[in-house]
Amino acid sequence: MADHYVQGSVAFTSTAQEAALIEEAWQHAADLDNELAPGDPSAEFLAAFPPVELGNPFNGLLAIFDDPRFPQFGAELRVTGADPCMVSIYGDSDFQPDAIAALIQRCCPQTLGEAPIGFTWSYGSSRARPEDSGGGWCAIFADRIEFSETAEGLSKALQPAADPWSDHPHHPVSDWKTDVANDETRLGYLDWIAARQSSAGAAP
Structure with missing residues (x-):
């Protein structure tokens, strides 16, 4: 048997209202x-986490967790400073990237409107095994949240570089040249392939 860990942290500045x-x-x-009775939610809370069902003002918050029965961030929260505030969220055993990212995005629209916020996390185990290592990163924007695993980035880095002038089997260079000549695209060849695959619903 082995104990498994997810460790991560994020620190950023926010307005006092967002930190609150x-x-x-x-x-x-x-x-x-x-299983305690929460205090009365503020109007700002209800706007950030609008209830999905009448009669329960907190189910909008519960919806950001993988399992609403266990609303746990797996981390500690520290807020220091006045305005702006320094917000630190960190955990060394059960850090929850999805819920923490959703919390930040819902609560910090003004800060995210100025710049995105990012963090990383890592996997660990009490018994060293290759399959128990790794991690990932998260980038939080005002309108979206992006995640990626370390293994995915490594896999891409290990792929041999594509020859930009070799013909794709389904998107030959001659078709791209025709589109360029007809002013139907101003993309480079590889970007043109990616755009055609995306419009067709295929993976690049």
Whole structure:
């Protein structure tokens, strides 16, 4: 038997109002996880986590967790400073990237409107085994959240570089040249292939 860990951290500056909203959501989640009655939600909380069902003002918050029965971030929260505030979220055993990313995106629209926020996490085990290592990264934008695994990035890096002038079996250079000549595209050959595959629903 082995114990498995997910470790990660993120630190960023936010407005005092955003930091207060993170603290409120964090406390509501802790109360719900411990089967305690949460305090009354603020108007800002309800706007950030709109209820998905009438009669339960907290199910919008519960929806950001993989399992709403266990609203756990697997991390500690620390807020310091006045305005702006420094928000730190960190955990060394059960860090939850999805829920933490959703929390930040819902609570920090003003900060994310100025610049995205990113963090990484890693997998670990009490018994060293190759399959138990790795990790990933997350980039949080105002309108989306992007995730990727370390193994995925490594796999791409190990792929041999494609020859940009070799014909793709389904998208030959001659077709691209025709589109360029007819002013139907201004993309480079490889980007043109990716665009055609994307429009057809195929993987690049």
